[in-house]
Each structure stands twice: as C-alpha cells, then as structure tokens.
Amino acid sequence: MTQPLRIGIAGLGTVGVGVVNLLTENRDLVAARAGRPIDIVAVNAKSRSKDRGADLSAYRWQDDAGEMAAANDIDVVVELIGGADGPAVSLARKTLAGGKGLVTANKAMVAHHGAELAELAEAHGLPLKYEAAVAGGIPVIKALGGGAAANEISSLFGILNGTSNYILSAMESNGAPFAHVLKAAQDLGYAETDPSFDIDGIDAAHKLAILASLAFGTQIAFDQVETRGIREIEAVDIERAAALGYRVRLVGEARLQDSRLLQRVHPVLVPLSHPLAKVTGSLNAVVADGNFVGRLTFEGAGAGAGPTASAVVADIIDIARGEQQPVFGVPAASLRAVSAGDHDAGTGRSYLRAAVADEPGVMADLTAILRDCGVSIESLIQHGQAADGGVFIAMITHETQHRCTAEAARKMTELKAVLSPPMRMDLLD
Structure with a gap:
C-alpha cells in the first residue's frame, strides 16, 4: 500500500x-x-x-x-x-x-x-x-500559475473581498446607510468586530499583490498597492450609480505600464452589463486577460469554512501527487523588481459626487472648476438632501486624464458652498 x-x-x-x-x-x-x-x-x-x-x-x-x-x-x-x-x-x-x-x-x-x-x-x-x-475556493492561483502559464497577462482585476461586496450589495438592496449595513453584517458574522482590514481594502490589497506577482512575474510589492476602501460610500452614491446605469464595487486591479506595475484597490462604478456587476453578496471574482487565451473569468465563494478548506485540501492533494512548480510561477530569484505605476497618468471616465449648499451660483462655480481643469460632464443628477442641509450633485465625466479629475475634486473642496469633500470614483469601462 x-x-x-x-x-x-x-x-x-x-x-x-x-x-x-x-x-x-x-x-x-x-x-x-x-x-x-x-x-x-x-x-x-x-x-x-x-x-x-x-x-x-x-x-x-x-x-x-x-x-x-x-x-x-x-x-x-x-x-x-x-x-x-x-x-x-x-x-x-x-x-x-x-x-x-x-x-x-x-x-x-x-x-x-x-x-x-x-x-x-x-x-x-x-x-x-x-x-x-486568494479568493477562497476559486482555483485562481492554479489557473494563473498553471493553465494560463503560456500567456502574457496584460491586466487582471476583480472583487477580492467578500465582506465589502456583501455590504455594497446590501446597500443596493435596501438603500440603508453604510454604518447600518456594516452593523448588520457584524451581527450576522460576515464582518469582524474590527472590520478595518475588509472595509479599508487591506485584505483585498494583500490578495492583489499576490496575484500580480504570479501574473506578471514580479516581486510581491504590497507596499506599492494604492488602497482605498468603502468607508466613504454613502447610500446616495449607490442610488446615483443605479440611476446612471452602474453599480459600486470594491475592485482590485493590476497592470503593467511599460516597466512599472500599477496596483490599486478602490471603489469603482461598474456598468450593469459588466460581469462584475452581477457578482453580489459575499462572492469573489477574478478576471485576467491573456494574449492567447483571451479573457478568463473566475467566480465563486471567496471565504467560509467549506470553500477555503476545499482549496487547502486541493493543495495537499497536489503535494501527495508529487506535483510541484515554482511558488510564483517562475523561480523566486527570477521575479523582477518593478517601480509603482502612476494611476493619475492614465485616462478614463469618473464619477464625482458633492454635497453643496442650496444657493444660487453653486453650479456655475463647480462647472468653472471643471472647465479650468479640462474636465467635461457627460451626465449629471441634482437631487436629494444631504444630512447637513445641502443638496447632492452627482456627475459622470467624459474621458480625461485622471489627474485632471483629481485636481478638480481638490479645488471643489476649497469652495465654501461645498459642504464635505467630494467623492471621486473611476468608471470600469
């Protein structure tokens, strides 16, 4: 035997x-x-x-x-x-x-x-x-390190934290504020007593750094992951996103920019037609683009006793079979050191939301800032009352440099009529 x-x-x-x-x-x-x-x-x-x-x-x-x-x-x-x-x-x-x-x-x-x-x-x-x-029971490590090993991966992104996704999905379903949904998630055991690692994006950043190393053959660079969680998301953002044809998701993304590696975990607006928009509750999903295999999408339970134990035992079975490969796809000594990419150097569309005083001239001041920063508006909604007595303005910009949109959001905070720092999120197109 x-x-x-x-x-x-x-x-x-x-x-x-x-x-x-x-x-x-x-x-x-x-x-x-x-x-x-x-x-x-x-x-x-x-x-x-x-x-x-x-x-x-x-x-x-x-x-x-x-x-x-x-x-x-x-x-x-x-x-x-x-x-x-x-x-x-x-x-x-x-x-x-x-x-x-x-x-x-x-x-x-x-x-x-x-x-x-x-x-x-x-x-x-x-x-x-x-x-x-990474991603509980989804066999994404084996897929990237084995099944897709012959491909050059150009980008990967996904929903990597089930707790945050559960909270955002619940806010979509019942329109409740973030704090109320977080408390309910803690009561149900979906969120820890101290939920910081999950809702501040740290857990997702750990997973993204691992996936990026495996996908791109680079040294793990967790300290280079730009990380922003979901604490600032309000019910109004969920509502406005839906009205504009989007859902809010906490997404980790990584891609090479020439010799630099961009790694980000941040809330984004995902079109309702996009596969990630359909990932609800505590599910995880990972999407990778290979130059020969095309787009690969993995979805499933990202946490829990059963799915995670299944992944652990799958690894034990591999060892029992004598299967062994480099830990990160290539020998550790071959992993390349890369500098951090600059997200703001890229272009894309953005969502901007601000609570402003309900008084004449505010829209003119906001649009003047956008004009001076080279940002044009694709669509805009002005509706609803903020907790501080102001009104909410939410807009989608046309494609422009991210640094221009960031500068516009910064300048908006200098206006007396803007009652709280604007929320800015990218659109996942």
Missing part, C-alpha cells in the same frame, strides 16, 4: 476545522484522487479545551505548533494561524527549514514574506502552496 501523506494542522478556527471535517468526510475520495491516503497526525490551537464541533481525539495535540516542523511523523504542515508576522511566519520558516512542505491560507503572510518563503522552499526543493490565500 502506498504510504500516506502525514500532515499537521496549526490553527483550528473556522478553516482549520473545515479541513478536518473535509478530510474525514471525503477520506476515500481524497485518497483516490491523491493516489495515497492523507492522514492527520497532529493538530494545534491556542485552546485545547474549546468545543469546536469536531472530534479531534484521534490526533496528537501539539501545544507548540513549532514542534510540528521537527516531528518525524509529519510530512506537511498546514498553517492556518493567520497574521502577517508572529507565530505564523515563524512556523512557516521552521517548516521549510526543517525539510517539510507547507500549505497556508494566510494571505497577509504571503503578501509580506512570500518572496523569502519561496526562496527557502525552492532552496530545499520543497512545496509551498497557498491557493486558499
């Missing part, structure tokens, strides 16, 4: 327990597809006595996760602790240095330390897998 692949699982949160349950329930199926049994040998978590809804009695309990890296009866360590630094990265280093394969769902760790860990894995001839770190 073929020797089983023996694994240790560090971290028994939602995903860790999901992996245990999946490997238990689908044991025979997984073994058949892996070509050998996959046995859980040891587990680790902060609390041993916590009821996790799964029977863990058959597995050795390791009080110190680092001991898994040195255990003779473990072949692969599955890191599900989370966090960019601390115990997670310490365990990852010990695992690879100790001659064991590593599977992780930790997007923050990969975004911050991926290059170092890739070099360590490749130096020891070991697998490092991280499918579950």
Whole structure:
C-alpha cells in the first residue's frame, strides 16, 4: 500500500476545522484522487479545551505548533494561524527549514514574506502552496500559475473581498446607510468586530499583490498597492450609480505600464452589463486577460469554512501527487523588481459626487472648476438632501486624464458652498 501523506494542522478556527471535517468526510475520495491516503497526525490551537464541533481525539495535540516542523511523523504542515508576522511566519520558516512542505491560507503572510518563503522552499526543493490565500475556493492561483502559464497577462482585476461586496450589495438592496449595513453584517458574522482590514481594502490589497506577482512575474510589492476602501460610500452614491446605469464595487486591479506595475484597490462604478456587476453578496471574482487565451473569468465563494478548506485540501492533494512548480510561477530569484505605476497618468471616465449648499451660483462655480481643469460632464443628477442641509450633485465625466479629475475634486473642496469633500470614483469601462 502506498504510504500516506502525514500532515499537521496549526490553527483550528473556522478553516482549520473545515479541513478536518473535509478530510474525514471525503477520506476515500481524497485518497483516490491523491493516489495515497492523507492522514492527520497532529493538530494545534491556542485552546485545547474549546468545543469546536469536531472530534479531534484521534490526533496528537501539539501545544507548540513549532514542534510540528521537527516531528518525524509529519510530512506537511498546514498553517492556518493567520497574521502577517508572529507565530505564523515563524512556523512557516521552521517548516521549510526543517525539510517539510507547507500549505497556508494566510494571505497577509504571503503578501509580506512570500518572496523569502519561496526562496527557502525552492532552496530545499520543497512545496509551498497557498491557493486558499486568494479568493477562497476559486482555483485562481492554479489557473494563473498553471493553465494560463503560456500567456502574457496584460491586466487582471476583480472583487477580492467578500465582506465589502456583501455590504455594497446590501446597500443596493435596501438603500440603508453604510454604518447600518456594516452593523448588520457584524451581527450576522460576515464582518469582524474590527472590520478595518475588509472595509479599508487591506485584505483585498494583500490578495492583489499576490496575484500580480504570479501574473506578471514580479516581486510581491504590497507596499506599492494604492488602497482605498468603502468607508466613504454613502447610500446616495449607490442610488446615483443605479440611476446612471452602474453599480459600486470594491475592485482590485493590476497592470503593467511599460516597466512599472500599477496596483490599486478602490471603489469603482461598474456598468450593469459588466460581469462584475452581477457578482453580489459575499462572492469573489477574478478576471485576467491573456494574449492567447483571451479573457478568463473566475467566480465563486471567496471565504467560509467549506470553500477555503476545499482549496487547502486541493493543495495537499497536489503535494501527495508529487506535483510541484515554482511558488510564483517562475523561480523566486527570477521575479523582477518593478517601480509603482502612476494611476493619475492614465485616462478614463469618473464619477464625482458633492454635497453643496442650496444657493444660487453653486453650479456655475463647480462647472468653472471643471472647465479650468479640462474636465467635461457627460451626465449629471441634482437631487436629494444631504444630512447637513445641502443638496447632492452627482456627475459622470467624459474621458480625461485622471489627474485632471483629481485636481478638480481638490479645488471643489476649497469652495465654501461645498459642504464635505467630494467623492471621486473611476468608471470600469
């Protein structure tokens, strides 16, 4: 009988327990597809006595996760602790240095330390897998690193954070303010008590930096991702976008600009006819353009115990089969260093929304600013009352340089009649 692949699982949160349950329930199926049994040998978590809804009695309990890296009866360590630094990265280093394969769902760790860990894995001839770190159960890492490997990718973009997408979708459905929908999402467990990583775009930025490295063969550059979340989105923006034929989505996008890499996470207006406009709730989607394969679109559950555990176990199966490839598509030493791209150097259409005092001459002042900045208006809506007593003005511009629209928005804030900083969002055309 073929020797089983023996694994240790560090971290028994939602995903860790999901992996245990999946490997238990689908044991025979997984073994058949892996070509050998996959046995859980040891587990680790902060609390041993916590009821996790799964029977863990058959597995050795390791009080110190680092001991898994040195255990003779473990072949692969599955890191599900989370966090960019601390115990997670310490365990990852010990695992690879100790001659064991590593599977992780930790997007923050990969975004911050991926290059170092890739070099360590490749130096020891070991697998490092991280499918579950990006877009949950969607096999986008395998697709970009394997199925589309023969293509030059010109751009990629997508909805990479389910919590933000759930909030925006709920605001569309019921017209409630952002704060109310966020509170409801927290009550339902869709958003953390501290939702900053999700609603400020940091989680999506981690995932985008990983995808960009894989797609473009560049060094991970999380610190170069321009990041803006959805805190500033108001119900009026959702309403105006719908009236103009759009939906608001938090989108991550990456593309090469000559020798520079543009990476952005920001709220955008998506046409109702665009595939991303149809991605609702907590779903994720990734779109990549290849020079031979054309446009590839991936959509599915981006989080949750089942989808994420499915991606983790898929990586374990790959290791059991002996499948191994460079961590980021090319050897880590070959990843190119690139400078950050400049979004404002590009062109496109934009959405501008401002709350202004309801008095004569305001529109003339606004249009004078737009004229002086070289921005023309394609469509405009003036309707509804702001909380501070003003009125909302929302407009779509014709295509122009982004820096011109940014300058116009900045100058608008200098007008006494403008009651709050204008909201500016790009249109995804």
